Amino acid sequence: MNYPCHGKCSNIPGSFECFCPVGTRGNATIGPCHKELPLAIVDWPISVGIAIGLGVGTGILLLTLSVIFFIRKKRDNIQKQLRKNYFRKNQGLLLEQLISSNETTTDSTRIFSLEELKVATNNFNPIRVLGSGGHGMVYKGILSDQRVVAIKKPNTIKEQEISQFINEVNHRNIVKLYGCCLETEVPLLVYDFVPNGSLHHIIHTDPSNREFSLCWNNCLRIATDVAGALYYLHSAASVSVLHRDVKSSNILLDANYTAKVSDFGASRFIHIDQTHVSTNIQGTFGYLDPEYYHTGHLNEKSDVYSFGVVLLELLLRKQAIFECESGSKKNLSIYFLAEITGRSITEIVAPEVLEEATEDELNAVASIAQACLGLRGEHRPTMKEVEMSLQSIRSNGLRSGCIAPDRNDEMQPPLTKRCVHHHHQALGADIKDLANLASATTLARATSLTRSALAAALCFLAFYSTAATLATVSTDLSSLKILDISLQLGQARVMNSISSSCYNHTSQTMNADTWSLNLTDTPYRFSDSANKFRVIGCRTMAYMFDDFYVGKYMFGCLSNCRRGDVSTATNGTCAGIGCCQTNIPTGLDYILHGLVRRQLEHVRDLQPHPLQLRGAHGIV
Structure with missing residues (x-):
């Protein structure tokens, strides 16, 4: 039987199948078969291609x-x-x-x-x-x-x-x-x-390009603040901090131009019972302590040396390593120590500093810097001694014409702990002709004084430590000699005695005469505006503190003499050379003198001091 098939035909029971031969395609039942084309040129519908592409792309993306x-x-x-x-x-x-x-x-x-x-x-x-x-x-x-x-x-x-x-x-x-x-x-x-940059930037920038110029009083304030901060690091914490990189570029100034010590990247901690630590040498040339550089032994006196270089920068306005007129590089500390031996300080300091500072102030600061730059650390002062000396210069030398930034953030001494003890130390010097100095400063006759002193006369030398002997305190005020009473000011002036402790060469004994006054149970307080804390001598320090070092504050000052000679002091001044002074805290009601035994020289013609008291609850 013939079937309509244009390809290969296969009989099946009752019907047939018609299909195209291999290599051809088409429907052999209704039409001829055609040769099959390669897959690449198959005419696929566009939608099929899009679907395949999206599927593959989505899969790869996922x-x-x-x-x-x-x-x-x-x-x-x-x-x-x-x-x-x-x-x-x-x-x-x-x-x-x-x-x-x-x-x-x-x-x-x-x-x-x-x-x-x-x-x-x-x-x-x-x-x-x-x-x-x-x-x-x-x-x-x-x-x-x-x-x-x-x-x-x-x-x-x-x-x-x-x-x-x-x-x-x-x-x-x-x-x-x-x-x-x-x-x-x-x-x-x-x-x-800290927004105002570093002290280095301000004092070493060309004056014509400076946004702000520090006057001398502000320089003293900054130096005093930095000295206090370093003293705090060295002594106020249970574990002392040695900064190891004190320099003017690490002293920042805030919006009020308050000094802020920064960059503790090189600092080291040292326990209180350690005298030094041995470390790899770190620091900045020009500020580096030569003793530390040669021995590798770091202690608090290394920071003292570096601070001395900062003082020189403030005085001379030269960098720690500066270029002189010949083009050669010089070390500032070496330059200063060489120049100061044969020239006056007024010939060395920067002209802008000389315009504002007095010669006494310059000599006092130069003496502090010179002491800080001592070759051996044991001969350098502590930062506390440096701070007190600078504070004394500031308190005596503030003048109009230079307005310091707002100091509302100043820390006030606490009023709750009012027991203040006088503890005196001598750092070793010959105090000769002290009477001449005394007659020109606070140790004058009571009738000529307008602002009196609380400090005892100090007349001792060589430094070594012994126990202090304290006087018995009496609250009986009947023995006080009243000089005058001001109802308008609410103040009374009373006569106090000089506390002294002098060495007798003949008997080789100490003759001590101490004085104290306790106002705790009275309505009176020591006037912080009418009294000053003053010290007289060469390399002589006195300070006051509350509650035997467990309180919140300590203050005092260090009196130096150029070349250890008291005659270098200027009559009528108390700016740190032969005489220093500082303020007393507010609310003080208890003065107790403690004199530490020292080898001493003679003192002549010391006069009693008048003392001003102020009513704690209004006019007395």
């Missing part, structure tokens, strides 16, 4: 995204684990406990996350760099509360010193540490932002 997500997730987990490890390594848990338990730091000190600091610095954008040095990079940052801070990325830091620094260092003249980030290998430190 696979790529999955791989990226997996890699990123794994990397984030690694970073989180790494940050946790760094946090533990950097004693983060200890710091959290410290900050949460320390009432004095709770409101101000915190631990920042790395993400917070990245946002604050725009991912540590190079545009935000404030400066860089041997100890790290500093960025300007803006926190979420709009507080402007300086964020330091140190090169290295001691693990155990972070918590100690936060716990111990808290002083008005030290750059405030807000907190730190412990999620990096080297912790990031977040400091208060």
Whole structure:
């Protein structure tokens, strides 16, 4: 039977199948078969191609995204684990406990996350760099509360010193540490932002390009503040801090031009029972203590030497390593010590300083700088002695014509602990012809005094420590000699006696005469405006403190003489040469003299002092 088939035909029961041969295509039942074309040139519908492309593309995209997500997730987990490890390594848990338990730091000190600091610095954008040095990079940052801070990325830091620094260092003249980030290998430190740059920038910038010029009184204030901050680092904490890189570029000035000591990248902690630490030499040439440089032994006197160089910068307005007219480089401290031996200080200091400072002030500051630059550390003063000497010069030399920035943030002495003890030390010098100096300063007759002194006459020499002998305190005021009473001022002037302790060469004994006055149970207080604390002598120090070193304040001053000769003092002045003075705290009601035994020289013609009392509750 014939069937209509244009290809191959296969009979099946009751019907047939018709199909095209291999290599051809078509419907052989209704038409001829055609040769099959290659797949690449098959005329597929467009929709089929689009569908296939979308499917393949979507699959590849999903696979790529999955791989990226997996890699990123794994990397984030690694970073989180790494940050946790760094946090533990950097004693983060200890710091959290410290900050949460320390009432004095709770409101101000915190631990920042790395993400917070990245946002604050725009991912540590190079545009935000404030400066860089041997100890790290500093960025300007803006926190979420709009507080402007300086964020330091140190090169290295001691693990155990972070918590100690936060716990111990808290002083008005030290750059405030807000907190730190412990999620990096080297912790990031977040400091208060100090807007007016460094002391180095201000005093060494060309005068025509300066935005602000420091007058002499402000220079003295800054020097005094820095000395106080360094004394705090050395002595006020249970673990002393040695800065090791004191220089003018590490002294910053805030909006009120208050000095802030910064950059503790080279600092070292030293326990109270240690005299020094042995370290690799670090510091800045020109400021580096020569004794530390040659021995590797670092102690507090190394900072004293560096501070002496800063004083020279303020006096001479030259850099620590400066270029002289011939083009050669000179070391400022070596230059000064060579020049001061044969020339007057007025021939050495910068003209702008000479215009404002008196010769007495210049000589006094130069003497302090010269003492700080002693070749051997044991011959240098402590920072406390330096601070008191500078404070004495300031209190005696303030004058009109130079308005210091607002000082509302000055720390006031506490009024709750009013027991103040006089403790006198002599640093060794010959006090000859003291009577001549006394007659020209505070030890004059009572009738000629307008502002009197609380300080005892000091007439002792060589330095060695013994126990102090204190006088018995009496609250009976009936024995006081009243000089005059001012109802208008609410003040009464009374005569006090001179406290002295002098060495008798013949009997080889100490003749002590002490004086005390207790006003605790009376309505009177020692007037802080009408009384001064004065010291007379060469290299002679006296200071007052409350409650035997457990109180909140200590003050006093150091009296020096050029070349150890009291005759170099100028009559009628008390600016640190032969005589120094400083203020007394507000609310003082208890004076007790303690004299430390010393080898002494003679003192002649000392006159009693008038003392002014002020009513604590109104006019007396």
